[in-house]
Amino acid sequence: MRASAKRRSLATVLAALALSFGPFLTQAAPQAQAAVPSTLPMTVTNNSGRSDQVYIYDIGTLLSTGQQGWADAGGTFHAWPAGANPPTAAPDASIAGPANGQTATINIPQFSGRIYFSYGQKLVFKLATGGLVQPAVQNPTDPNHNILFNWSEYTLNSSGLWLNSTQVDMFSAPYAVGVKNTAGTTQSTGHLKSGGYNGFFTSLKAQPGGWGNLIQTNSSGTILRALAPGHGIEAGTLSASAMSDYVNRVWTKYSTSKLTVTPFADQPNTKYFGTVSGNTMNFTDSTGAVVTSFQKPDSASIFGCDNLLDAPNDQVRGPISRTLCAGYNRSTLLTDANQPDTNSADFYQDTVTNQYARKIHEQMADGKAYAFAFDDVGNFESLVNDANPTRAYLTLDPFN
Incomplete structure (x- = not known):
């Protein structure tokens, strides 16, 4: 208890x-x-x-x-x-x-x-x-x-x-x-x-x-x-490494390309852009300023949507983290560089995903x-x- x-x-x-x-x-x-x-x-x-x-x-x-x-x-x-x-x-x-x-x-x-x-x-x-x-x-x-x-x-x-x-x-x-x-x-x-x-x-x-x-x-x-x-x-x-292979592939992809997060459905012009540098994914706003950063998440953080994917109840980090959490659990981050992906046909298609x-x-x-x-x-x-x-x-x- x-x-x-x-x-x-x-x-x-x-x-x-x-x-x-x-x-x-x-x-x-x-x-x-x-x-x-x-x-x-x-x-x-x-x-x-x-x-x-x-x-x-x-x-x-x-x-x-x-x-x-x-x-x-x-x-x-x-x-x-x-x-x-x-x-x-x-x-x-x-x-x-x-x-x-x-x-x-x-x-x-x-x-x-x-x-x-x-x-x-x-x-x-x-x-x-x-x-x-x-x-x-x-x-x-x-x-x-x-x-x-x-x-x-x-x-x-x-x-x-x-x-x-x-x-x-x-x-x-x-x-x-x-x-x-x-x-x-x-x-x-x-x-x-x-x-x-x-x-x-x-x-x-x-x-x-x-x-x-x-x-x-x-x-x-x-x-x-x-x-x-x-x-x-x-x-x-x-296994504590249940999602590790997927995370590694996400890290590789966004080391050379950009992940776009549009966290509010009613605010399509509010966008954040994520790129990986070393062990960190940095997100910038439309001006290029870094607004928040995430360390490479482990499986427990992904499944719990916490720790390395903490989501405070604010208007920037929390909404980005929510979107990332959904993308990791549904395994849509590799197939769609614009998140959230809200097409359920795209969910859970990778061999590494939240099978539960x-x-x-x-x-x-x-x-x-x-x-x-x-x-x-x-x-x-x-x-x-x-x-x-x-x-x-x-x-x-x-x-x-």
């Missing part, structure tokens, strides 16, 4: 990203924005086909105060008590979920947080001096390692609802999300194709290069999840997923957003 303050969470930045990178994350509402309610009903539907008891958790930061805590089924906020070192048990924040074939409604407050759900066992949360300790299943000693669970990330604030189906950390129990607005329009995303759950694991297991080692099972051999490749490197189950992300997208009913942190570049993320939400949806899907 690890303290939540140290985790990279999409939910904590969705609202900020929506402001800075609107073309990637937001959709224009068809009607004037109404007041967003302080709590929003969420319908949880269990279509899993499993008989296990389902437990639901709504955990996050209350945006009105900045306090960390959880919400009960009625949407009432409860602040976490103080933590300790070593961490102490957190209060039981679980909500009994619906049985297979049934639905239940919970109310979610204006949070930036996560909706966790688990099958058969309650999750273990603890409180350290730095805050909540959340599951980190790349750690084999984590108390949640052998529990089947997953989560969705969301931000509900005065600007609306952002709710995703995420595989940034792992691919596990299948689910989809949705939102209904005041006009009665419903959006949904996250559903797998028929057979997509088993198809993903079968394909990943067969992929050369050790990608099948990302799959984790329980003691009886039942599949629990596949780790995202960055966590696989951290856990020692995927490729296989997830192949199995999604709408082709969209959050298979790495900046999968939203070009609008390929599994996210619903509405400025006028009246109801949210979480659907636990079949394991087939």
